[in-house]
Amino acid sequence: xxxxxxxxxxxxxxxxxxxxxxxxxxxxxxxxxxxxxxxxxxxxxxxxxxxxxxxxxxxxxxxxxxxxxxxxxxxxxxxxxxxxxxxxxxxxxxxxxxxxxxxxxxxxxxxxxxxxxxxxxxxxxxxxxxxxxxxxxxxxxxxxxxxxxxxxxxxxxxxxxxxxxxxxxxxxxxxxxxxxxxxxxxxxxxxxxxxxxxxxxxxxxxxxxxxxxxxxxxxxxxxxxxxxxxxxxxxxxxxxxxxxxxxxxxxxxxxxxxxxxxxxxxxxxxxxxxxxxxxxxxxxxxxxxxxxxxxxxxxxxxxxxxxxxxxxxxxxxxxxxxxxxxxxxxxxxxxxxxxxxxxxxxxxxxxxxxxxxxxxxxxxxxxxxxxxxxxxxxxxxxxxxxxxxxxxxxxxxxxxxxxxxx
Numbered sequence: 001x002x003x004x005x006x007x008x009x010x011x012x013x014x015x016x017x018x019x020x021x022x023x024x025x026x027x028x029x030x031x032x033x034x035x036x037x038x039x040x041x042x043x044x045x046x047x048x049x050x051x052x053x054x055x056x057x058x059x060x061x062x063x064x065x066x067x068x069x070x071x072x073x074x075x076x077x078x079x080x081x082x083x084x085x086x087x088x089x090x091x092x093x094x095x096x097x098x099x100x101x102x103x104x105x106x107x108x109x110x111x112x113x114x115x116x117x118x119x120x121x122x123x124x125x126x127x128x129x130x131x132x133x134x135x136x137x138x139x140x141x142x143x144x145x146x147x148x149x150x151x152x153x154x155x156x157x158x159x160x161x162x163x164x165x166x167x168x169x170x171x172x173x174x175x176x177x178x179x180x181x182x183x184x185x186x187x188x189x190x191x192x193x194x195x196x197x198x199x200x201x202x203x204x205x206x207x208x209x210x211x212x213x214x215x216x217x218x219x220x221x222x223x224x225x226x227x228x229x230x231x232x233x234x235x236x237x238x239x240x241x242x243x244x245x246x247x248x249x250x251x252x253x254x255x256x257x258x259x260x261x262x263x264x265x266x267x268x269x270x271x272x273x274x275x276x277x278x279x280x281x282x283x284x285x286x287x288x289x290x291x292x293x294x295x296x297x298x299x300x301x302x303x304x305x306x307x308x309x310x311x312x313x314x315x316x317x318x319x320x321x322x323x324x325x326x327x328x329x330x331x332x333x334x335x336x337x338x339x340x341x342x343x344x345x346x347x348x349x350x351x352x353x354x355x356x357x358x359x360x361x362x363x364x365x366x367x368x369x370x371x372x373x374x375x376x377x378x379x380x381x382x383x384x385x386x387x388x389x390x391x392x393x394x395x396x397x398x399x400x401x402x403x404x405x406x
Contacts, residue, residue, distance in 0.1 A: 037116035044109035062103035089124035104141035122174040138167035227328035228264035306346030326355035326399040334359020353401040
């Protein structure tokens with residue numbers, strides 16, 4: 001299949017994602033170039049010493065329409081998009097030849113117009129047709145001039161040599177520039193695709209970041225505020241049943257409700273400010289775990305082994321949230337009378353958090369319906385650790401979270 005015409009606007013269309021190509025901004029100088037060549041050709045034709053004045057006037061008269069033909073037909077074609085019909089381009093170039101060839105046959109100096117007529121051939125036609133058109137523009141005038149006037153052999157040789165050099169040079173430069181334009185179009189298309197890919201990556205990254213932040217906030221709210229409100233509801237129910245039968249226990253539960261509410265308020269402020277959990281702000285991880293255990297009903301036992309030392313803030317947050325989630329699950333599902341214990345084991349390369357309860361247990365292989373255990377595992381995985389749950393019906397539950405210390 002023959003290649004499509006290569007127009008300057010075609011390159012602009014490919015490069016439009018960034019800016020208009022310099023050639024589109026250079027049509028003013030190109031118009032000036034065409035005008036200078038046309039005026040120079042008219043001057044040389046009218047001032048030539050051969051042939052007689054009548055022939056020179058006729059040749060000049062044939063060249064005169066080239067200027068309005070270019071302005072009204074040629075220039076608009078050069079600015080069209082690449083899908084313009086090839087027939088219109090051929091019509092314009094045929095008009096050029098119909099005016100130029102007779103003029104250049106009559107007066108040899110009219111061949112100077114070749115410099116203005118060759119570039120549009122490459123702009124408007126496929127490469128092979130452009131080369132054929134250039135050959136006609138460069139060589140046909142010399143042949144017609146020699147047949148009409150029968151000049152000396154030396155003059156014919158010089159004119160033929162000049163026309164041949166003009167043709168070869170024009171074909172070489174035209175093909176070279178056409179190839180440059182083609183490569184530029186391809187690169188412009190690649191740049192446009194790259195820009196589009198970057199925009200898509202940025203969009204996906206933003207979406208992924210927003211999704212990750214929603215997941216993080218969901219876990220934070222579930223492990224703090226939601227668990228605190230759940231504890232408050234359970235304490236309210238306990239107080240309602242104890243007001244008449246055990247006022248002392250009811251007062252103790254009311255104090256625990258106030259402490260839980262204050263803790264929830266501190267956690268809410270921490271979430272808004274993006275800081276560390278409220279318990280960790282007040283001391284070390286073991287201290288935060290002890291405060292958390294003391295707020296349970298009944299209070300959970302805490303043991304700490306190994307060399308206690310400050311760890312990365314993100315690691316301590318995961319450890320504390322794991323304890324919160326495990327204790328909240330025990331409070332909701334372990335049943336009345338169940339007791340909990342927590343242990344922190346500091347090793348050289350890992351921190352192990354273990355939460356045990358003596359409650360009713362469950363079947364870990366059953367499909368999970370809640371968010372808690374899934375969020376617990378996700379937290380551990382984000383920190384590069386693991387979370388395991390061991391449980392059986394009527395045999396209690398043990399949650400173990402192992403986090404690497406870097």
